[in-house]
Amino acid sequence: MKQRCGRDPWYTVPFIHDQSTGVVMSESSDIVQYLDKQYPSTPRVITPGTLAFETAYYKYFRAGVWSEWPRPIHQYMYETISPDSAAFIKELREAAFGDTLVNIAKDPQSHWDAYRDAFGSVALPIYEKAEGIFLKGTEPAWGDFVTASAVLSIKLLYGADSKEWKYIETWHEGRWAKLVKDLEPYAYVDE
Numbered sequence: 073m074k075q076r077c078g079r080d081p082w083y084t085v086p087f088i089h090d091q092s093t094g095v096v097m098s099e100s101s102d103i104v105q106y107l108d109k110q111y112p113s114t115p116r117v118i119t120p121g122t123l124a125f126e127t128a129y130y131k132y133f134r135a136g137v138w139s140e141w142p143r144p145i146h147q148y149m150y151e152t153i154s155p156d157s158a159a160f161i162k163e164l165r166e167a168a169f170g171d172t173l174v175n176i177a178k179d180p181q182s183h184w185d186a187y188r189d190a191f192g193s194v195a196l197p198i199y200e201k202a203e204g205i206f207l208k209g210t211e212p213a214w215g216d217f218v219t220a221s222a223v224l225s226i227k228l229l230y231g232a233d234s235k236e237w238k239y240i241e242t243w244h245e246g247r248w249a250k251l252v253k254d255l256e257p258y259a260y261v262d263e
Contacts, residue, residue: 101130104214117214129198129207129215136194137222140187143169145229147177184236188243195219196244205254212255220255223248 087098093110097103105123108116118126146165150158150173162173169176177183198207199219207213223240230236241249 100218101127115211117212117217119208119211119213122208122213126214130218133194133215133218133222137187137190137219140183140190142180142183142187142226144177144180144183145226147173148229184239188240191222191243191248196247199247205251212258216251216255217258219248220252224252227252 085098086100086103087096088103088107089096090106090110095106095110097106104117107114108118146161150161150165153161165176166172198215202209204210207215226240227234227237243249
């Protein structure tokens with residue numbers, strides 16, 4: 073949870089509330105490190121001795137790929153979520169971009185192509201050096217979850233049959249859709 077310009081608390085995703093310890097936090101890098109430390113008998117996401125690599129990959133990926141997050145997503149969210157949430161999204165995004173949602177979403181294909189190209193220039197060269205399906209070989213690393221989340225979020229938002237997800241499935245010979253599929257055994261939702 074972070075404070076936002078003197079307004080109400082700003083809750084970001086991902087977000088955890090560990091009921092066994094009472095810990096509440098919302099930055100993915102902090103969450104991963106906390107969970108690995110708090111629950112050492114469970115599979116570790118960050119292998120001991122690789123925190124520097126994992127952190128560097130995370131920052132590199134965020135700067136090079138997340139920065140190209142397709143702007144039409146903001147207009148899509150505005151059009152598909154509850155009116156109260158839509159008003160918040162509109163206000164927040166228009167202030168961040170200094171323009172209307174309609175204007176920032178113009179020429180949508182160019183945004184999707186830029187996102188694809190960012191994956192190709194940032195993540196693809198690193199994955200091509202991996203000695204297995206994941207960055208660490210046969211076991212997933214935090215970077216794999218970071219990378220997969222950048223496309224899985226689109227699949228979840230637009231749907232598996234959407235043109236947006238179908239387009240992503242074609243990127244780099246299907247590598248990113250395959251990564252999402254390969255990480256399915258590690259997905260668990262506690263309801």
